[in-house]
Amino acid sequence: MRILFAGGGTAGHINPALAIAGYVREQEPDAQILYVGAKGGMEERLVPQAGFAFQSIVISGFQRKVTLQNIGRNLKTVVHLFSSTAESKKIIQKFQPDICVGTGGYVSGPVIREALKLHIPAVIHEQNAFPGVTNKALSKNADRVMLANADAQKYMAKNARFVLTGNPVRMEVIRADRTAARRTLHLDSRPLILSFGGSLGARKVNEAVLDLITESAKTDRFQHIHAYGQYGGWFPQKLEERGVHLADHPNFDIRPYIDNMPECLAAADLVICRAGAITLSELQAKGRAAIIIPSPNVAENHQYYNAMSMVNRGAGVILEEKDLTGAALVQKVRTLFEKPDTIPALAVNARKMAILDTNARIYAILQEVLKERKMR
Numbered sequence: 001m002r003i004l005f006a007g008g009g010t011a012g013h014i015n016p017a018l019a020i021a022g023y024v025r026e027q028e029p030d031a032q033i034l035y036v037g038a039k040g041g042m043e044e045r046l047v048p049q050a051g052f053a054f055q056s057i058v059i060s061g062f063q064r065k066v067t068l069q070n071i072g073r074n075l076k077t078v079v080h081l082f083s084s085t086a087e088s089k090k091i092i093q094k095f096q097p098d099i100c101v102g103t104g105g106y107v108s109g110p111v112i113r114e115a116l117k118l119h120i121p122a123v124i125h126e127q128n129a130f131p132g133v134t135n136k137a138l139s140k141n142a143d144r145v146m147l148a149n150a151d152a153q154k155y156m157a158k159n160a161r162f163v164l165t166g167n168p169v170r171m172e173v174i175r176a177d178r179t180a181a182r183r184t185l186h187l188d189s190r191p192l193i194l195s196f197g198g199s200l201g202a203r204k205v206n207e208a209v210l211d212l213i214t215e216s217a218k219t220d221r222f223q224h225i226h227a228y229g230q231y232g233g234w235f236p237q238k239l240e241e242r243g244v245h246l247a248d249h250p251n252f253d254i255r256p257y258i259d260n261m262p263e264c265l266a267a268a269d270l271v272i273c274r275a276g277a278i279t280l281s282e283l284q285a286k287g288r289a290a291i292i293i294p295s296p297n298v299a300e301n302h303q304y305y306n307a308m309s310m311v312n313r314g315a316g317v318i319l320e321e322k323d324l325t326g327a328a329l330v331q332k333v334r335t336l337f338e339k340p341d342t343i344p345a346l347a348v349n350a351r352k353m354a355i356l357d358t359n360a361r362i363y364a365i366l367q368e369v370l371k372e373r374k375m376r
């Protein structure tokens with residue numbers, strides 16, 4: 001199979017594509033896989049790191065707020081609209097895919113549109129209950145619209161060919177073993193708290209975790225791995241200013257981005273995170289207890305609903321950003337570790353929500369679509 005993936009902007013769109021691509025590669029080691037991402041996007045680093053061929057196109061999104069600067073940006077976006085279409089066509093004609101898979105983000109727009117125009121079958125996957133603009137636009141003509149949540153259907157084209165698949169989670173995440181991961185990460189028997197604010201990081205989460213780690217440094221009862229994200233470069237310096245010298249705390253591992261998330265999730269006792277759809281699917285796949293802090297800055301407040309679907313099943317604890325302070329986070333952590341049964345119960349309930357055969361379901365859909373197209 002020659003298969004072309006397109007999706008990007010944040011890891012929430014990239015990792016599902018990597019999960020599907022990884023599964024295809026396992027099933028068909030000879031499969032030819034090419035990933036098309038946006039120039040300057042996280043995919044430029046994450047895709048080659050996962051061992052897949054990568055090509056980028058120049059693309060940007062429209063800014064909705066009217067400011068002088070945004071008018072300039074939007075003019076550039078119009079130019080990119082044309083250039084990205086031409087670039088996509090060129091890549092597709094050269095690679096000659098049997099099928100294309102779009103996982104959302106602006107970059108999937110021109111690639112999937114051009115593939116369909118060239119009569120190449122194309123499917124898309126939507127990770128959220130509230131779909132992104134690109135997937136909404138593509139839903140009308142895609143061969144299949146694969147959904148993680150049936151609610152997304154009502155915002156998409158009426159005649160679209162929907163299939164409920166769940167969210168694809170990378171096999172590395174599903175398979176990672178706790179004991180082996182803890183050994184590789186040189187952890188001891190103290191509990192591990194893993195924290196990150198979505199794939200780009202989050203200032204509010206960083207601020208609260210800064211207080212948590214400062215507090216934690218007094219007793220060294222926990223081990224911490226924290227990712228401060230793209231804009232949180234101030235985090236290690238702030239810790240030092242508070243008298244927490246990382247050199248004195250080998251139990252604190254502070255980084256801009258967690259590249260070995262499969263291991264970190266496997267090793268963690270408690271996760272503190274945003275409510276991005278893929279992060280939550282990973283918590284479920286691993287059965288991990290979490291304090292979930294939904295981002296309020298997303299379309300239709302969808303992270304709140306993502307979080308509540310776990311909270312309502314006793315599979316996580318919510319801390320809304322309006323209530324988020326360092327003290328509130330410290331208190332929540334304290335409460336969770338107070339009784340020995342609380343964290344294991346959350347973890348078991350999270351695991352009950354896992355859908356573990358999404359990659360296999362999607363692989364079957366790709367084959368079905370290919371067969372269908374051949375028969376036409």
Ligand SMILES: CC(=O)N[C@H]1[C@@H](OP(=O)(O)OP(=O)(O)OC[C@H]2O[C@@H](n3ccc(=O)[nH]c3=O)[C@H](O)[C@@H]2O)O[C@H](CO)[C@@H](O)[C@@H]1O
Nearest residue numbers: 010011012015127196198199227257258261276277278279
């Ligand atoms: C602000 C925003 O618009 N967020 C959206 C974005 O979130 P975001 O890009 O944060 O996506 P998710 O939370 O869904 O997934 C993040 C992915 O990045 C990985 N990861 C994260 C941090 C890190 O340091 N290392 C690492 O590997 C996680 O393990 C996960 O695989 O896409 C999601 C899926 O469409 C949406 O549900 C989110 O609402």
